[in-house]
Amino acid sequence: MSADGCSDPSVVEWKDNQLMMMTACDDGRRRVYESGDKGESWTEALGTLSRVWGNKHEGPEKGVGSGFITATIGNGDEDKRKVMLVTLPVYSSKNGKRNENSELHLWLTDNTHIVDIGAVSSDKDVTASSLLYNSGGSETINEELIALYEKKNGGGESSHSLWSARLTGPLQRVKDVLATWKKVDDIVSKLCSSSIAEGSSPDTVCSAGKITAGLVGFLSGNFSDKTWRDEYLGVNATVNNDEAKKKATKTSDGVKFQGAWAEWPVGKQGENQLY
Template sequence: MVTDCVDGRKVFELHDMGETWTEAVGTLSWLSTDAPSDPYGRDYLLGSIITANIEGNDLILYTQKGRYPPGELGVPNAFYLWATDGNRTFHTGPLSVDDLDNPAFINTLLYSGDALHLAEARGVGANSRIYFSRLTEELVLIRFLVRTWERVDALFTMSHKPTDGLVGFLSNTTIGQKWIDDYLCVNATVTNGVKVQDGFNFTGPGSGAIWPV
């Protein structure tokens, strides 16, 4: 559960059917719990957060605002869908993009009957509306990625390597200066690196990789 607090937002969890809630230790990668206010005074970066069992795996799904197109400067203007199993985290989208007269502030994810839906409030005042959409392609992607996580975990298990707490794995797959995560979540960006078997060779000043996990 994510709740609004005086100093931002905090994540709480339970293990006894709702009798006792305790603040979660650490943070989820890429989850913004300290959300600034928009011009209308709302905490708007984090939209909705739910749990869902997909392909036999317990996941946390949430919507969070980012910039569209990616890399643009300015105020976050688009809601993206994020999914995590507590270790690996990935996102897809955008699910919606703001325009001047029709911004999105609040949304709710709904997972039921093996289907994922999004209800979203858009607009201001008398012009506000509720929009409802089915996230069919996004759910197909989530299922594919969960199966990929299981497959990569199984390969590590066969080689007697632990996977608890493993957020990603960089090996031999690259596209240009992108070092591809085998879990298909967060890739690394390489600068002035020389490709070698199973990685890159960093040889001098300014040579390295950024992996924002």
């Protein structure tokens, strides 16, 4: 079913009756599995969500349960999109040394793009979390996203306490990110349409179906301070060999390199490897 050494499973139903399961594993990663037969068999979701997030695997907190839900969210009916929301502890680093006190962060993904929405609580040493989402839809019931989490009590005690936080700000940030994803999807789709209008070859990506399917990042004209920013708000590229900031210059739709280059840090992102 899952690899040896994996525990603390969280299961959600995704699109087309597909099940997704997140586990915390002793190898220091969180593995995600998917099932298309109601849980009879499971396959690791390599290339999408599996092994993206780290898992602290030393000490008594090595099995921190994650909040893991699906929801359909957007600023309007036309902009709504089914997504997965995840709460997990993030350990910040300073001067190359990891802080042993974690912060609980909310993550957003549509099984292609992944964005860290940010901290949902200033409390440290969270040992488990869950998420609750109410879509509202009436005059008396408002849309709400709530995080429920367990944390260790201070003073060397071994006991735990439960806390909740209403995530009004993070929920709006989720909607803003989804609006950006839709905007960038439209831009990329129009690029493909322009290519077709100019008579592109039948073997190009434009002839293979929806160009945005599986597209995890898009680098275009958002460039400054040696950083080429992902339009999908995911992982940015870093420009190298341009200390004087003259070898890489912004153009109307990208960056022009003359002796410099950009590096997209796949596999070099620290605790959480988004791609």
